[in-house]
Structure formats: structure tokens, C-alpha cells
Amino acid sequence: MSSKICGAREALSCIKDGDTVAVSGFNLTTAPEYLILELFEMxxxxxxxxxxFIISDTLPAVPGRAFDKVFSELYEMKDQDFIxxxxxxxxxxSPALMKMTxxxxxxxxxxxxxxxxxxxxxxxxxxxxxxxxxGLGTFLDPRQDGGASNEIAKEKKTCKVSVMEIDGEEWLLYQAPLPDVALVRGTTADTDGYVSMEEEGFYGTVLNIAQAAKAQPNPGKVICQVKYVVQKGSIPTRDVIIPRALVDHVVVTPDEDLHRIAGSYVYDPRLAxxxxxxxxxELEALLPTPDKIRDRIVAGRVLIEVMKLVANLKKPAFGNLxxxxxxxxxxxxxEFGLSDxxxxxxxxxxxxxxxxxxxDFGVAISPAAIIPMPDMFTNYEGGIIDFASLGFMQIDPKGNVNPSYSPVRVSGPGGFPVISAGSPRTYFAGGFTAGKGIDIDADGGKLIINSDGNITKFNNELVKIVFSGPExxxxxxxxxxxTxxxxxxxxxxxxxxxxVAPGVDVEKDILAKMDFKPQIADKLETMPEVLFHQSMDPLKEYIDNILKEAGML
Structure with a gap:
């Protein structure tokens, strides 16, 4: 039996003109960067x-690396025919890919x-x-953009979304071409082609990408980049993630820098x-901290909601931020000692x-568990999580949300559509206005707006609808x-x-800064004044009391 271990060029020679190539990678984690760059050099x-035609579970790149390096060069080639x-x-x-889009x-x-x-x-x-x-009622719906990010995609429809009706309810069917070849990544392969992932930050979708390439009616090839090759049968059974039957070629990266566990880390056992x-x-300092009191107020109001949920459920809340x-x-x-x-x-x-x-987004230092990415998204789409808190860029009168799209930036939706559509409770969080000139403070239990942003975020029309309020x-x-x-x-x-925040004029500070007039509750409440102090001690005491009353503290 011939060996599956070979050089990159030999392995990649199976890729033909016009092929659909599936590539694993969430940023640089599980991204076969060496194979990507070698294919481009070929x-x-x-x-x-x-x-x-390239299909990925996310984007195998960070700025200057992997596919961003490829697209940066392709952008300068006006007549490129590689992708x-x-x-x-x-x-x-990938700024270059966004520009090409x-x-x-x-x-x-x-x-x-x-x-x-x-x-x-x-x-x-x-x-x-x-x-x-x-995706129903969003840009993913074919009655809007059908997931196409530009006009040529809308015309070609290589990937398409269709509306279906099942038992009187609307569903969406997403379709794309099956991969002819898959480029995936593991850590260790034995000489038979069994692959483990013990030094990766997560499993991602690696196994499923390999399976998709091998599916009927035209089974394709799977090329796996690894760091190590070991003797046949020496990988512990429970460590094998990709069976040998799914692997055609194994390529050892010549440089561990092209096999990073995350963007900033070549390897770190804490991430694995x-x-x-x-x-x-020192570790807790890795968590982003707010440098604006405005952001701290918003985060605090969300935390109040989450801790009320904990008190109601009588258990730790399962969620996504x-x-x-x-x-x-x-x-x-x-900071409040509530992480547990x-x-x-x-x-x-x-x-x-x-x-x-x-x-480095995607990995975690010393996680309690790591599960495959499709299984994680089952937690989101199925509403198994208790809550999610997500950011926003625009909100319209119907409660639709655009988290990130602008006329000059087409970043893609990321995980947002599934998380926001599936979670039983979603707490959107953001500043009320954006742009230059924002000077917001708080003291003595009141919000102080010294000057406001010059961009309204509550708009009649959104650049793209990524969350559907009506749905x-x-x-x-x-x-x-x-906010x-x-x-x-x-x-x-x-x-x-x-x-509304204490110290705020509803007409001047809220309604005048919106492009539309929302419904207003018959009994308009005041946001907890504990949010509006220089010290966070009043907020901590407020939340502690919520938990103590529920017997959770």
C-alpha cells in the first residue's frame, strides 16, 4: 500500500481547473495555511x-496571513483567474477580499x-x-439578497437559497456545490493516515469538511496538513478525529509558524x-475592559438582565457574548466575583x-470543554442556550438589526444570524449614537450627555437586515x-x-436622535440609577441583592 505522506505539490496536483475546494479554518485556527500558500504558488x-471556487466554514485568515495574503496579491492582479x-x-x-467583493x-x-x-x-x-x-426575513432570504454579497453572485447563483413550505411554515433551503477537494488540518497523522487534533484550539468542522469531499455521487480528495507523522497505530484510539478512509494525502508543514493554534500563538497548551x-x-487582564463609562453602563444593564435570569432559573446561565x-x-x-x-x-x-x-477570537484559555463547531451551533439554533448578548450598528422600527454592514464594509454575518435567531433571549447592546464628538459621563445616579455622536443608529432603513424583529x-x-x-x-x-436613564430628556436626548418615533410604554421605567456612578460598587450591591433573594449567592 502506497504511503499517504507526501509533499505539498504532489498532494495539490489533484486539484483541477474549475474545482470546488473546501478549506477548514476559523481565523488561523484549523487553517491549513501551508497548503493554501503552496496552492497559490502553484x-x-x-x-x-x-x-x-472556495468554500470555508468561516475564513481561514487573519490580516496578512493565509487567504488574506492570497487576496491581497490577487487584488493587484486585475485579470486574475485563480479564484x-x-x-x-x-x-x-481580509480587507482585500472585501474590496474585491x-x-x-x-x-x-x-x-x-x-x-x-x-x-x-x-x-x-x-x-x-x-x-x-x-435567515428568514433577513438578507439571507432569497426575497432579499439570498446570501449573495455582490451583483455577480446574485447573477451566477453558484450558491443559492430557496424558500420552502413545510406544514404551512416557511423554511429556507441553502445549497452549494459539493467540494471536489478538501484542504483540512490536524496535528498528528500516523503512516496509515489516521489524524488527531491534540494541539489544535478546537475541532471546528474539520471532520465534516472531509466527509463532504468524500460524499457521493463523485467522491473527491482530502489533503490534510499536520505537524507530526508517527508510526502506524500509535495514535490513541480516542484521539483520532479523521479516520484514514477519509484522507488521501498527508502533508507535513515545514514551519510551525504556518500551523498556528491562533493568530498570536504558534502553540499554547492552555488553548488546546x-x-x-x-x-x-495577568490572565484576567486578557479580557477586554471598557475605556468609556458609556460602554460600562450598557454592559452593566445587560449583566443585570443576565443575573435576573440566573436568579429565575436557579442555575448558572448558559450563553454567548x-x-x-x-x-x-x-x-x-x-470583577464582581460572579463568573461561576x-x-x-x-x-x-x-x-x-x-x-x-x-x-485570536475563537479560542479560549483553559476551557472546560471543547466540542465540534456544528454541535456548538446546535446549542444556538435550537435555543439550548439561555441567552445571548450581541452588538448592533443599526436598528429599525420593526426591531430588525444590522450588526456590522456599511456601504463600504461587507464583513459577512459571522455567527450572528444563527445565535440571534435561535436564542430564546437576546440582549442587543450598543451605544445610542455613533461617530465623532461623543462625550458621555455619569455621576450621582444620573447620565450626563456633554456632547453626542453625529451618527444616528436608529434608522428607517438598514444597510442589511441580519436579525429579523418580526420573526x-x-x-x-x-x-x-x-443603550x-x-x-x-x-x-x-x-x-x-x-x-430611560435618569437625567435624560426623552424628547431631546432620545426621540430627537432617532430617525423614527418608536412605540412608548404606557409606564416608562427608569433605568437602575446604580448604573450611573463613577464607582461600580452600587451596581455590585444591586446585583448581589438580586442573587441573595434567589438563594444564588
Whole structure:
């Protein structure tokens, strides 16, 4: 039997012009960076393979690395024929790819991470695609953009979304071409081709991507990048993640720097789950901390809501915190000694631990558990989590949310559509205005607005709808929109103002800074004044009392 261990060029020679290539990678974690760069070098030297369509479970890149390096060079080549299109849920780490998207240079499709990740499982099972309610009433709905990020994608429809009706209810069917070749990553392979992932930050969708490439009717090839090769049969059985039957070629990276566990780390046993590091001030300093009192107020109001939930459930809350202001909720819980009352997750698989941010987002220091990414998104889509807190850029009268899209930035939806659609309770969190000139303070139990931002965030029209307020209201979700000066709820008629900060003039400071007039609750409440002090001690005491009354502290 011939060996599966070979050089990169020999392995990659199986890729033909026009192939669909699936590539694992959430940022640099599980990204086969060496294979990506070698494939690109082959094309530059020979002109082949060309016209490739790339599908990933997220985006195998951080700025300057992996696919961002590729797209940065391709952007300068006006007539490049290496890549004809991509399906990638998040492209924000590749400025060059975002520019190519806006300039209509290649087809670009962006589904939610969870949808894309689960699509690999469905494709591997021989099903026509993934059927889900995620995306109804948003830009993923074919009655809007159908997940196409530019005009050429809308025209070509290499990936498409269709509306289906099952028992009188609408569902979406997501379809994409099966991969001809998969490029995946593990840590160790034995000489038979069994692969383990013991030095990776998570499992991601690696196994399912390999399975999708091997599915009928035209089974393709799987190439796996690893750090080590060991003797046949020497990998412990429970450590094997990819069986040898799914692996055609194993390529050993010549440089561990091209096999990073995360963007800032070549390897760290704490990220791989091998060491449970003791929490120290140094480790806790890795958590983002708010440098604006406005952000601290918003995070504090969300934490109050989460701790009320803990008190009601009589157990730690299982949830997800998105990027932006929501990440400060974890920091604040730590400051108040309440971390044990939260079981927090990160999209690609870690549960617990200290979740990292920036180009290291996705991994966690000393997580309590690591599960495959499709299984993590089952927790979100199925409403198994208790809550989510997510950021926002725009909100409209119907309660629809745009978290990140602007006319000059098409970052992709990331995990947002699945988390926000599935969670039974979502607490959106953000500043009330944006732009230059914001000077907001708090003292003596009141909010002080010295000067406001010049950009309104409550708009009649959104750049893209990524969360559907009407769908959430129809499905009985508990939705709250938290800012430093106002808290809104959601009902069947849309957005409703429910709380205002002490010291705020409703007409001048809230309604005049919105493009529309929301519903206003008959009994308008005041946000807890404990949020509006220089010290956080009053807020801590307020939350402690909530928990003590419930017997949770």
C-alpha cells in the first residue's frame, strides 16, 4: 500500500481547473495555511489550477496571513483567474477580499457560520442542502439578497437559497456545490493516515469538511496538513478525529509558524485544553475592559438582565457574548466575583475559560470543554442556550438589526444570524449614537450627555437586515435593546421604548436622535440609577441583592 505522506505539490496536483475546494479554518485556527500558500504558488508559477471556487466554514485568515495574503496579491492582479468565487461566512479579516467583493471582481456569498458549518454535514449525508429557519426575513432570504454579497453572485447563483413550505411554515433551503477537494488540518497523522487534533484550539468542522469531499455521487480528495507523522497505530484510539478512509494525502508543514493554534500563538497548551491554568490577574487582564463609562453602563444593564435570569432559573446561565460591548459583560462578572454563574461559549467549540478576542477570537484559555463547531451551533439554533448578548450598528422600527454592514464594509454575518435567531433571549447592546464628538459621563445616579455622536443608529432603513424583529416577535423570543440612555423591547408592532436613564430628556436626548418615533410604554421605567456612578460598587450591591433573594449567592 502506497504511503499517504507526501509533499505539498504532489498532494495539490489533484486539484483541477474549475474545482470546488473546501478549506477548514476559523481565523488561523484549523487553517491549513501551508497548503493554501503552496496552492497559490502553484498557480502563480504554472497558471493552474485556476477558476477555483472556495468554500470555508468561516475564513481561514487573519490580516496578512493565509487567504488574506492570497487576496491581497490577487487584488493587484486585475485579470486574475485563480479564484472565481467564495462562500465564506466572515470576510472581515481580509480587507482585500472585501474590496474585491465591493468591486464585483469575484462571486462572494456569505451565509451564517452555523449554517455553513452544518451544510458540510448535510452535504456529506447526501441531502440537497440544509433546511433551516435561520435567515428568514433577513438578507439571507432569497426575497432579499439570498446570501449573495455582490451583483455577480446574485447573477451566477453558484450558491443559492430557496424558500420552502413545510406544514404551512416557511423554511429556507441553502445549497452549494459539493467540494471536489478538501484542504483540512490536524496535528498528528500516523503512516496509515489516521489524524488527531491534540494541539489544535478546537475541532471546528474539520471532520465534516472531509466527509463532504468524500460524499457521493463523485467522491473527491482530502489533503490534510499536520505537524507530526508517527508510526502506524500509535495514535490513541480516542484521539483520532479523521479516520484514514477519509484522507488521501498527508502533508507535513515545514514551519510551525504556518500551523498556528491562533493568530498570536504558534502553540499554547492552555488553548488546546491540556492545561487548566489558574486564574490570575495577568490572565484576567486578557479580557477586554471598557475605556468609556458609556460602554460600562450598557454592559452593566445587560449583566443585570443576565443575573435576573440566573436568579429565575436557579442555575448558572448558559450563553454567548458577541463582539463589541457584550464582551465587557464577562469582564464585569469577573470583577464582581460572579463568573461561576455564567457558562459562556465561543462559536467554534470552547465552553468556559477565558475567551480571546481580535485575531485570536475563537479560542479560549483553559476551557472546560471543547466540542465540534456544528454541535456548538446546535446549542444556538435550537435555543439550548439561555441567552445571548450581541452588538448592533443599526436598528429599525420593526426591531430588525444590522450588526456590522456599511456601504463600504461587507464583513459577512459571522455567527450572528444563527445565535440571534435561535436564542430564546437576546440582549442587543450598543451605544445610542455613533461617530465623532461623543462625550458621555455619569455621576450621582444620573447620565450626563456633554456632547453626542453625529451618527444616528436608529434608522428607517438598514444597510442589511441580519436579525429579523418580526420573526423573533412571531416566535415569542424575548428581545431587549440596551443603550446607555434607553432600553427598548420588541412586540408584534415593533420597537417599544421601555426604560430611560435618569437625567435624560426623552424628547431631546432620545426621540430627537432617532430617525423614527418608536412605540412608548404606557409606564416608562427608569433605568437602575446604580448604573450611573463613577464607582461600580452600587451596581455590585444591586446585583448581589438580586442573587441573595434567589438563594444564588
Amino acid at each position: 498557480w502563480k508559477e504554472t497558471g493552474h489550477p485556476k477558476n477555483l 472565481r468565487g467564495v462562500l465564506m461566512p466572515f470576510i472581515g479579516w 465591493l468591486e464585483n471582481r469575484i462571486e462572494v456569498y456569505s451565509w451564517a457560520i452555523g449554517t455553513c458549518s452544518y451544510w458540510f454535514r448535510e452535504a456529506a449525508s447526501g441531502r440537497p442542502g440544509i433546511i433551516t429557519k435561520v 485544553g491540556h492545561i487548566k491554568a489558574q486564574k490570575t490577574k 458577541g463582539i463589541g460591548i457584550p464582551v465587557y459583560v464577562s469582564w464585569m462578572a469577573g 454563574l455564567l457558562t459562556l461559549t465561543v462559536e467554534p467549540g470552547p465552553v468556559g475559560g477565558i475567551a480571546l478576542v481580535g485575531q 423573533a416577535a412571531k416566535n415569542g423570543k424575548e428581545i431587549i435593546y440596551v 446607555e440612555r434607553a432600553v427598548f423591547g420588541l412586540n408584534e408592532n415593533g420597537l417599544i421604548l421601555k426604560e
